[in-house]
Amino acid sequence: MSRKILLVEPNYKSKYPPMGLMKIATYYRRRGDDVRFYKGDLKRFAAELLFEEYLEELGDLALGKYQSSLVEHIKTGKLAPLDVIPDFEGTKARSLLKKYRSRYMKKDYPQFDRVGVTTMFTFYWKQIIETIEFVKYFCKPENIMVGGVAATLLADEMYEETGIMPHRGLLDKPGDLDPGDETIIDTLPLDYSILEEIDYVYPANDAYFAYMTRGCVRHCEFCAVPTLEPKYCSYIEVKSKIEEVDRVFGPKRDLLLMDNNVFASRHFNRIIDDIKAAGFEAGASYIPESEYDVALRNLKNGVNDRAYKRKLIRLYDNLSRRLKEEELAEFYIEREKRGCLYVATATKEALLEFDSYVKPLYDRHFKPTKRRRCVDFNQGLDARLANDAKMAKLAEINIRPLRIAFDDIKDRDIYVRAIKLAAKHGIGNLSNYLLYNFKDTPDDLYIRLKINVELCEELDTVIYSFPMKYHPITDGEYFRNRDFIGEHWNRKFIRTIQAVLNATKGKIGRGKSFFEEAFGKDLDEFHKILWMPERFIIHRFTYKDTLAREWWEKFNSLNDEEAAEAKSIVAKNLFTEDVIGAASTPAIAEVLEFYAIRRDS
Structure with a gap:
């Protein structure tokens, strides 16, 4: 029986896609499970899931064009977003929406059979713990999997704060996710399709x-x-x-x-x-395959319908920006006629049928070049x-x-x-x-x-x-x-x-x-920069011959005892009025005033 799997990366900045989750996605997809990936605001994700159920229960994809407004209302309860929907009050759709807003408030979110959370740097601890706590609304705690760097290094601390015992280390043994399964998950190829399911773009993606x-x-x-x-x-x-x-x-x-x-x-x-x-x-060089061809092929082959519906709509939008006015108008009409303007209104069948119109247009405006x-x-x-x-x-x-x-x-x-x-x-x-x-x-x-x-x-x-x-x-x-x-x-x-x-x-x-401008031409200049007020470092050329020179003259004029006191204060990098006012001599206070500068003057 197919399971619903949710894979989550916490909403921190990351340069590289989560390789562990991409391998896990391959594993579950090969078993025929429904795999979903998310990175972003989980509160909004919960509202998006409820919107999908709302649209399915309503049986009217046309309202999908107002997805952003409806999701915002489900999440916040604000009425203003609904103003863009014509003749909405008093309809069955409006009445049904109240049910989904109520479910959101009760945290009655759609459920998954398993949720997997990856973790990275330990200094993102707060975001990691918040993510683990939130996904408990999507799944029974015993079916939540946590792994990755922070989970391995701080497994006991993570268990103490969340009640979830994470997986330590690699998924390199049979049965790591399903008892009796012989697959070594760490050896699997990556499922790149999950990266098309989210709005976040990893700097290193190609x-x-x-x-x-x-x-x-x-x-x-x-x-x-x-x-x-x-x-x-x-x-x-x-x-x-x-x-x-x-x-x-x-x-x-x-x-x-x-x-x-x-x-x-x-x-x-x-x-x-x-x-x-x-x-x-x-x-070495290569000629990339057309993004459109990849997306259409994978939609046709059922690799990840959710991902490649989104991808094709994005490619249509990119194509629109290349078209001249008359061609653009015709393209828009054809998209609207087929319901292919928005992800929520587009069906797989419509997108596949639209290929005969789109492909010649796309190939004309996007020609792969050697890289x-x-x-x-x-x-x-x-x-x-x-x-x-x-x-x-x-x-x-x-x-x-x-x-x-x-x-x-x-x-x-x-x-x-x-x-x-x-x-x-x-x-x-x-x-x-x-x-x-x-x-x-x-x-x-x-x-x-x-x-x-x-x-x-x-x-x-x-x-x-x-x-x-x-x-x-x-x-x-x-x-x-x-x-x-x-x-x-x-x-x-x-x-x-x-x-x-x-x-x-x-x-x-x-x-x-x-280098010498940034760090100094020798160690003496480097030491000067180390003690220099931060504002003068960042805006070196602005202050170089004015305030920075005045600071340095006053800093150097301190006697040994004053210099030692000033340095002990500056080392803490805290320059409130109380700190400056507590200086033992006016000369020290004058020096410290330079560190309190926060705006151009």
Whole structure:
């Protein structure tokens, strides 16, 4: 018997689609279950579910054109949204709507046989817990599944707050979801169709997402991988999964691999050969399949009717923006005649019949063009395991960027050697993560950033540096927030780095002058920026020769005792009137006044 399955990602920002849920969707869909995915405001989702039942009970799809207004009324009870519906008062439809508004208020929502919730970073704890608590209205608690990163790292804490014991680790054993079923869910291909069911657009979406290894041979003190993936698996076949994605969802542009340490694999050469065989050799490009053809084929084949009805309506809307006035008017009339203006009014049969009209029009206005393909080992490669042979092999694929972490200044020589090996073999686009706020000092971060800038000039290459703040994600005091301050850091220094990165969009690239303007030409200038009022950091050029200069003169004029007191106050990064008023000397208070500036003046 078919089951109703709801898969949910909490409403936080995420760059990558939830791979775990996409595999679970494949599992349930292969069993013939009705799978649904949602990411967004769950209160609105509850109202949308009730609207669907309302429309079904009413038996009148025509009202589907007013979906937004009807959903808003079900959710809020406001009458104004209903004003757009002509002759609505006194009708059967209006009377029936009261029933669904009442159900919403009573939290009598449509039910699912199972609900799965994924989790990511622990500092999204509040959103995660709220999501788990809310989905209890959709399903019996014993049928709620919770998994993912935060669930694995903080399983006991999650159980204590929600009463739901999450699944720890991977779904890598038979019977993980259904006793007696032999499927290893972690090995399944991803169901990309669920991404078409939601409004949220993941920044990285046109890619194959995969692992070719699991785990890591290292056990770095700051890393969660040993807990999340405790066993190192040195080879996972990916070519057949890519072929399956191509067959159903059409070719993707990039290959994004989430491996934690692929250099440690004894099958490294085989992994690179597999990547090349999948179409990602050096210089690789491809011509994407028409989005329209994919959507229509999958609707016709019943892959996910809910998703591809939405997709086709979106494609119609995109096509409308390409059409000239006369052609647009005719297209609108044809859509309206078939009920294909809105998702809620469009039937599968009507959309399939409309193909004979739409396809020639779509093909004329959307011609697929050749695109460059890239491979990205997104979690980075281990500089300690880099050698000439591996870099030569890596250069056989279209890797862009090559990510190598530089987390500790003690690894300077190892890191520089790896970067030079990459440049030697023609890998010229690199990116790296620089951990800070752990056991490092601010000076360590500055030096690592400067090394990258100097390597860019020396090797004529590009290295984008991404400083990443350390956060103890399993510490009971800090896993709910981002408040941890390392032993050599303070709140002001952390805020300074964040302010600089806000101005540089989170990364530091090639260019000595750019780096020196952002972080200073030497450590003395860097120290000045660390203590500089945040407003002057963000709007460096606005204040450089005026207020920033005046602040620095007053800051430097403090005697040793005053400077120590001022720095102890500034380090806390809190500048209320009471704090400033409590300064022991007028000179200190004058300095602190600069930190209270919040607007241009």
